[in-house]
Amino acid sequence: MIFFYLLRSDKNKAFEKLFEEFWQPLYRKAYSKVQSEDLAKDLVQDVFVAFWDNLDTLTQDANIPAYLHGILRNKILKIFEKDAVRLKHALQICPADALLDFCSHERFLEKELKLIIEGEVNRMPSRMKEIYVLKKDDNFSIKQIAEELGLSEQTIKNQLQNAYHRLRLKLREYNPDLAVIFLLLTKILFFFKSI
Structure with a gap:
């Protein structure tokens, strides 16, 4: 993948290219799940922050699209889990x-x-x-x-x-x-x- 080639020469440029390529598909996926533009944008931003934080652990055979979508999926699951906990708590204290x-x-x-x-x-x-x-x-x-x-x-x-x-x-x-x-x-x- 061209990403790993760029990564060897310029980490920031590689990340920027990746961001340009995957921001829109990740945003569309996030929006389809949460139906909120702001929340979807926040989720995608969090995905790229998590990706950047783990950039040094990636290997050449890593499937970058699957990796990014996996991060997004986990973040969406956490939101739904938090919402379920909040609802349960609200019903208990009401x-x-x-x-x-x-x-x-x-x-x-x-x-x-x-x-x-x-x-x-x-x-x-x-x-x-x-x-x-x-x-x-x-x-x-x-x-x-x-x-x-x-x-x-x-x-x-x-x-x-x-x-x-x-x-x-x-x-x-x-x-x-x-x-x-x-x-x-x-x-x-x-x-x-x-x-």
Whole structure:
């Protein structure tokens, strides 16, 4: 790889070239998982800081793209783990009556969310709807859906991404709070099922 050739002559230039080549793909991957421009940028910056810190330990046979994406994956996992811990802590310290108010409001939002999602799912193109239902209702894996429908796994992923995008747009135009709830739920579930 040209990176290692440059690394021998100019460490900074090698790193700069690597940064230019991989910043955008890493940013797109991070954004697809966290749906926040600022957080995605911070994650990518952290990836390159970690890479720089470990630069001297890399060997010539290292797969740089896989290494960078591995760092990013671990950083995203840590964010999701922290969010899960925060939510658990918030639920534990919340007073019982506040929790009841929160729960009743959440139940109302959940019913509203379900109706909106069902309506939008019914308006999806037939293949997209079929894939979404197999994933969401029947809990099929992407691989199982691909085998069942005779399609590639990438096609299934694309269809699911499009379905989630449609749902987010619909929820955002109806009620931004519902879009945020839906986004958090689908991103966490989709991320953990894809790893």
